[in-house]
Amino acid sequence: MRLSTSPTGITLRTRLLISLVMVGGVVLALLGMAGSISSxxxxxxxxxxxxxxxxxxxxxxxxxxxxxxxxxxxxxxxxxxxxxxxxxxxxxxxxxxxxxxxxxxxxxxxxxxxxxxxxxxxxxxxxxxxxxxxxxxxxxxxxxxxxxxxxxxxxxxxxxxxxxxxxxxxxxxxxxxxxxxxxxxxxxxxxxxxxxxxxxxGSLAFVLWVIWLWRALFGRLLALKAAAVTLAAEGRAELDTSGHDELSALAQAFDVMQTRVQAREFALRGAQGELEARVLLRTSELFDANTRLLREADERKRAEQQLALLSKAVEQSPVGILITDTEGGVRYANPAMLAVSGDPQGLVIGRLARLFDPAVTPPALVSEMLRRLEAGHDWDEELEMDRPDGTRYWAHVSLSPVMESGGHTTHYLVLSEDVSLRKAHEAQILYRANHDALTDLPNRVLAMDRLNQALLHAERCAGRAALLFIDMDNFKLVNDRFGHELGDRLLINAAHRIRGLLRAGDTVARHGGDEFLVILENVGSSDAAANVAESVREAFAEPFDVSGNEVFVTLSIGAALYPDDGNTSSALLRNADLAMYQAKDAGRNSWRFFESRLHDATAARMEIEACLRGALERGEFRLEYQPVGDTASGRIFGAEALIRWDSPVLGAVAPDRFIEVAERTGLIVPIGDWVIETACRQAAQWQRDYDPGFHMAVNVSPRQFRSSEFAARVAQLLSQHGLPAHTLIVEVTEGLLLHDPAEVLKIFETLIDVGVRLAMDDFGTGYASLRYLKHFPFHTVKIDREFVRDIATDPDDRVLVDTAIRMGRSLGLTVVAEGVETPEQLEILRGFECDLIQGYYLSKPLPANDFQPFLDRTRVLSA
Amino acid sequence: MLTTTALAGTQADHAVAAVKQLVAEGALSAGAALRLTVKQGNLASFLGEDNQLKIEWEAATGTVIDARVMPQLASRAFIRRDDAVDLTIARSHETPDLVSEGLVAPLTPLFERFGFSLPDAPPDGYVHVRQQALFNEQIVAIPADGDSALLYLRRDLMDDPARQASFQARFGRALAPPRTWAEYQALVAFFDRSAEGFFGALEPRDTLTGWMYWMPRFLATARPGQYLFDESMRPAIDSPEGIAATESYLATLAHSPAGVLKEGSDYSYTLPLFLAGKGFSTIITVAAAKLANNPASQVFGKVMVVPMPGRVVAGRVVPHPTLIYGNNLVIPARAQNKALAFLFAMWLTDPDISVRSVGGAGGFTDPYRYHHFDDPRIRAAYGGAFLDVARAQLPYVAPAGTGLPGDAAYLKALSENLSLAAHGEQSAAEAMRKTAIEWEAITERLGRQAQIGHWLRFRAAFPVSTSTPMPAH
The missing domain is CATH 1.20.120 (Four Helix Bundle (Hemerythrin (Met), subunit A))
Incomplete structure (x- = not known):
């Protein structure tokens, strides 16, 4: 029997070593790579x-x-x-x-x-x-x-x-x-x-190694087994003992087994020891591998601790945090979220988040949120939310998708913070910005907004809206008499009274001061607005009880209709304001609808006002002087200074057109001051050049007259120009005497102390002229031209003028007849013993340069 | 009772130990909440910078502080309305009404139970125990804010040589801080340029606080020993002295902005004007020094404080300041954690803790213990010169208000009549006459005999040093 031998001559031990090294290397490489990937x-x-x-x-x-x-x-x-x-x-x-x-x-x-x-x-x-x-x-x-x-x-x-x-x-x-x-x-x-x-x-190499080992080891062992069977059966087997490896040696040993049993056993023990050493080596290698695995497990534990830390931070975050699956089912809610939402801990997990519940949150909003989240976008909004107990709160809610490594959304992250307090504060500020602090009514800003809404509504419905502009007639008197605190209480009571008259949908607002606005929506006709205006006016017939004081106030109300009186809120406001002034002009305690002619007149006044500003500085005014003559002697007694305005824009503007505007705007004060100063300077010159007794009359408006320093200013100008005080005649009209006669009387007395003379102008055109002449210390009365004009043809006027002259003289006043144009008029006045005349009979008003020649050729009045 | 009692450790340690003892005995639950409600301006003082004091207290005791801001209400109205408060503040003059109406708890039993006291002597006692803490010889409040009035003047204008020369020529004496109200009025008129928007006097004159500025005038004008009432509770203000004080009160109006008469125009109206450099003088507590001493202030380095005007005795000034605001800690009768509230109050007003409370940024609690005036941190915040004047004035500080049950009604009558006079609707004499009549009616309504008892006890709180001239400083 022959055992095949190793063709390479490498020993079996060497082969085994090489194999073990190869297998160990592959295992180590795999462990290393797996560890690296895990790390x-x-x-x-x-x-x-x-x-x-x-x-x-x-x-x-x-x-x-x-x-x-x-x-x-x-x-x-x-x-x-x-x-x-x-x-x-x-x-x-x-x-x-x-x-x-x-x-x-x-x-x-x-x-x-x-x-x-x-x-x-x-x-x-x-x-x-x-x-x-x-x-x-x-x-x-x-x-x-x-x-x-x-x-x-x-x-x-x-x-x-x-x-x-x-x-x-x-x-x-x-x-x-x-x-x-x-x-x-x-x-x-x-x-x-x-x-x-x-x-x-590695696996392929292992398979090849097993095949190679099978062939290299077990093939030869089977041959050896066959030899042993043969040996047992035949006593001795022929073995090929050539070769140099262990099996060859075994064969040789087997060959001499009977004789060298001990030697064979020894050889076998040696082989066994060698194998055990290899096992120990392998065990050591496995221990090293185990150590590396433990280290990797430690690294994984550290990662888990970091995740636990993050989880704790989320748990204790003051911001409400909710995690849902992509179906909206709650997987996690931190305590802050439960505190904000009022949801009980045990009942939330697993249920549909209220935020995604169409029964709680508007379905359209839920759809919008899900659409953004599914697209991988964040969603951020402030929402008013319900709590299970029915209370509501404002929350600032942020939604974010949570994605796994592959980019697939697995959960939704919800951050929620209660911002109810801030929202309440913002609402409070907005309310304060839009409401009047005193009356709690909408202020002008909100009123204009409501008016614009009413106009839009009326436009859509082809309907009408109305704006009432309400002003208290005598509020200033109340303030002056009772003080601002009671005045404020009156405004509050008045606001309540107006509010109580109106429909819920109508708006009452405070426009400022003692002015209120009423906005009426859906008024079918002007009659409806008129009824409201009348009911408001009538409601103020009852007195107010202000801290125990019975206070009566009346209202002047202007009304403007959309679209009849304007298409815009500003136009309606302006026109209602104008109508209110018309109501005031009509005697107050009344209401008026806007009329377009009012607007035209106002526009004209505004144009005059615009041109009037700066006119004095630009030197657009000049004075003309109309002579005043002595009826008996024909001598020129003096002149009346008359202002003229040559506007480069408007041309020559008649005084009756611009004096009222100047009076209303206060411009009359500097203009009037200029008039007096110019007239004083001119009078002083003519006194020097013509007659030391020359008199100068100037017209003074009510506002100028009431200015606090008027009397002192007159005294200063008289002194400045060396004009004897008695030669200056201050002419006022009856209108001045209508309001606060006590104050007027006080100023009169001051002027008399200065030494100037006072004349009532346009006598006869007012209401109670005779009474005024008696009660105020006038020196002169000027009969208005209206009565003088027809004196020659109208017996009634003749009687009136005769009576006025007699009465004036009986009071010791100098009487001047204005508007004398004919010799007949002069003759009649002379017969009535009128002191002085003024009018075209003597001369029209003349510029200063023409007045001097006039003085030089002073005509003697026809006898 | 007012002398120092030996404690185991500091006042703060004692308070913390007492809380722990209560928890150990089960009398107080661990983690119990102290519901503290104070004004916004005091919050930083009571909780410390960045809540440091709150954190320390909570860490030391295991209890928590639930702090809230008090609404803009008088303490009487607030305590009546809110029953969820353990510890809050009340002004000195409010305590008689609070106690007599049963709204706050008497504190003497708590002092005795826990072995605390209110020391009132240097070096670190409370400066105004008698004026701030007592009613009917019982402790009803714990002082936590020393608010006495001081007179603030523009130092740069006082130091101006041209103005000094002009003043000398006009008044025949040197320009100097006023010793009396008459001298003050002369200074106010001298420096007033109202037409240019610079006002001689920036004293509030609104109905709510007007009495605070009348009271020192009356005390300075009255004869020594003449108080608001005599010993039979007959008003002493319908007198030449009362009328003179009222006329002095009204005289500054000609040199003040019209807004001082508007309702609600208290120091929140006048102090910003003064700090904006629009006035020569104002009267307020030393708290304003914190603002004037701020380098960002428009009047930084231009302001001085001087003692309140008073009278001159033997050529030297006896000032007559009064407490005006003065926030004291009180425990509402309906408080659920009275013991915890009391122990926190004692901890907070401990000598060391209170220094950090008063000296911290963001708060306006004024020094209320003697050593506060020497603490470097507090001196840096307020300015040493300001504190020195405030300290020198301490012995002369009179208590606030009437000290009587019905104080709110008495002061309301006084303030409303002063307001009518300030609006020109009645004379000074009429104001005093009508006030005296109304005071008599209030006294009758509350019971004259009872009021007499209260009044005689309260008079003991007035300083005994008002006849002793102030030492030079």
Whole structure:
């Protein structure tokens, strides 16, 4: 029998060693690669954490700080105590500083967010911060209305822009995180592919090794077995004992078995010992492999601890956090979320989140949220939510999809924060901005908004709307008599009374001062508006009880209709205002509809007013002088100064057109002052050149007359120009005497102390002329031209003028007849012993340059 | 009772140990909440900068502080309305009404139970125990804010050589801080430029707080020993002294902005004007020094404080300041955790803790223990010169209000009549006559004999040093 031998001559031990080394190498390589992949998988999990969750937490922290700043400034606007305001402002400064530091820290940290987005956020923060800085000055001056204005109109927009920008950063961060997750996924995929390839090669090598071992070992052993069987059966077997390996030696030993049993056993024990050494070596290698596996398990544990830390942070976060599956079923809710939503812990998990429940949240909103989330986008909004107990609250809700490594959305992350307090404060500020603090009625701003809405509605329905402009006739007197506090209470009571007369849909607003607006929607005709105006007017017939005082006030009401009296709110307001003034002119305690002619007259007055401003400085005024003559002697007694206005725009404007405007605007005071000064200067010159007794009469308007320094100014001008006081005649009309006669009398007495003479102009045109002549210390009375004009033909006028002259003389007054144009008129007046005449019979009004020649050729009145 | 009692450890340690003892005995649950409600301006003082004091208290005792901001209401109205408060604040003059109407708990039993006291002597006692803490010889409040009135003047204008020369020529004496109200009025008129928007006096004159500015005038004008009432509770203000005080009160109006008469125009109206450099003088507590001493203030380095005007005795001034605001800690009768509230109050007003409370940023609690005036941190915040004047004035500080049950009604009558006079609707004499009549009616309504007892006890709180000239400083 022959055993095949190793053709290479390599011993079996060597072959076994080589095989073990090869198998061990493959196993070690596989273990190493699997360990590497496991470690890198842990790193990638951490990277996903860093790239997706932590930046979102940082950003949410910034938004929380931002909302805290906003809440602080809103609270600041509501603070009334100075020390409290100062403290709150200091706190706001600290919060601003903290936000700026957090923002800088975020900008300085490595981030996937594009630099230009962060720069945009920083720029918006600078803008918002600048607006917040502006709060400092009004706070220190306790101008809380200004603080409220800044909080409402300046910072609110910048806050919203910055908040939106932070949302954009979150979106950019999320997109960058998704990209990094995809890259990590690709890398992991490649690694697993390599591992599988190496594992395949290793397995193939193992199979080849087993085949080779089968052939190299067991084939020869079978031959040896056959030899042994043969030996047992035949006594001795022939074996090929050539070769150099162990089996050859075995064959040789078997060959001499009977004789060298001990030698054979020894050889077998040697082989056994050698095999045990190999086993020990293998055991050592397995121990090393086990150690590496333990190390890898430790690394996995550390990763799990990090995840537990994050979980704890989420659990203790003051921000409500909810995690749902993609069907909206709640998988997790932290305590803050349960506290905000009022949901009980045990009943939430597994149920549909209220946010996604169409029965709680509007279905369209739910669809919009799901559409964005399914598209992989965030969703951010402030919502008014219901609690299970029926109470409602405002929440700032942020939704984000949570994605696994493959980019597939597995859950939704919901962040919710209760912002009810801030919303309530903002609503309060908005209410204050739109309502009058005293009466709690809508203010002018809100009224205009309501009026615009009413006009839109009327336009759509082809209907009518009406605007009533209400003004209290004697509110100033109430204020002056009872003080501002009672005046304010009267306004509050009046507002209630008007409000009580109107429909719920109508608007009553305070336009300012003692003015109210009423906006009537859907008025079918002007009669309906008229009925309301009349009922409001009548309602004020009853007195008001203001702190125990019975106060009567009446109203003047102007009404304007849409579209009849205007198509815009501003036009209606203007026209209702005009109509109100017409009601006042008609004697007050009445109402009037707008008439277009009023508007035309007003437009004309406004044009005059515009041209009138600056006319004095531009030298557009001049004086003309109409002589006044002595009836008996024919001598020129003096002149009346008459103002003329040559407007480069309007041309020559008659005094009756512009004096009223000047009076109303107050421009009459400087113009009148110029008139007196010019007339005084001219009179002084003519006294020097013509007659030391020359008199100058000037017309003084009521407003100029009542100005506090009028008398002192007259005295100054007399002194300045060296004009004897008694040669200046101040002419006033009866209108001046109608209001506050006591004050007028006081000024009269002051002027008399100065020495000037006082004349009543246009006598006979007023209401109670005779009484005024008796009660006021006039020196002169001027009979109006209306009576003089027909004196020669109308017996009634003749009797009137005769009576007036007699009465004036009986009171010791000098009587002047105005408008004398004919010798007949002069003759009659002379017969009535009228002292002086004025009119075209002597001369029309003349410029100063023409008056001097007139004086030179003074005509003697026809005898 | 007012002397120091030996405690185991500091006042703060004692308070913390007492809380732990209560918890150990089961008298207080672990994690119990103390519901503290104070004004927004005091919150930072009571909780510390960045809530440090709150955190320390909670860590030391295991209890929590549920702090809230008090609405803008008088303490009487607030405590009546809100029953969820363990500890809050009340002004000194409010305590008689609060106690007599059963709205706050008497504290003497708690002091005795826990072995505390209110020391009132230097070096670190409370400065105004008698004026702030007592009613009918019982402790009813724990002082936590030393608000006495001080006179603020524009130092830069006082130091101006041209103005000094002009003043000398006009009044025949040197330009100097006023010793009396007459001198004050002369200064106010001298510096007034109302037409240019610079006002001689920026004293509030609204109905709610007007009495605070009348009271020191009356005390300075009255004869020594003449108080608001005589020993039979007959008003002493319908007198030449009362009328003179009222005329002094009204005289500044010609040199003040019209807004001071508007309702609600308290220091929140006048102080911003003064800090904006629009006035020569104002009267307020030392809290304003914190603002004037701020480098960002427009009047930084331009302001001085001087003692309140008073009278001159032997050529030296005896000032007559009064407490005006003064927030003290009180425990509502309906409080659920009275013991915890009391122990926190004692912890907060501990000598060391209170220094941090008063000296911290963001709060406006004024020094109320003697050593506060020497603490470097507090001196840096307020300005040392301001505190020195406030301290020198301490012995002369009179209590606030009438000290009587019905104080709100008495002060309302006084303030409304002063307001009518300020609006020109009645004379000073008429204001005093009508106030006296109304006071008599209030006294009759509350019971004259009972009121006499209260009044005689309250008079003991007036300083005995009002006849002793103030030392030079």
């Amino acid at each position: 890198q998988s842990t790193d990638r999990a951490q990277a996903v954490l860093d790239a997706q969750v932590q930046p979102l937490v940082v950003l949410h922290g910034l938004k929380t700080r931002l909302h805290r700043i906003r809440e602080s400034e809103v609270k600041l606007a509501l603070t009334q105590d100075f020390f409290a305001a100062f403290s709150r402002h200091e706190r706001l400064i600290a919060e601003r500083k903290a936000f700026a530091e957090a923002l800088a820290e975020m900008g300085g940290a490595p981030s996937a967010t594009p630099a230009h987005v962060l720069e945009r956020v920083e720029a918006l923060w600078v803008q918002y911060d600048d607006a917040l800085v502006a709060l400092g000055k009004p706070v220190m001056e306790m101008r809380m209305d200004e603080v409220a204005r800044i909080a409402t109109y300046d910072t609110a927009v910048r806050f919203a822009a910055l908040s939106s920008a932070l949302d954009r950063v979150a979106e950019e961060t999320r997109l960058a995180a998704v990209e990094s997750v995809e890259q990590a996924s690709l890398a992991q995929h490649r690694q697993w592919r390599n591992l599988r390839l190496i594992a395949g090669v």
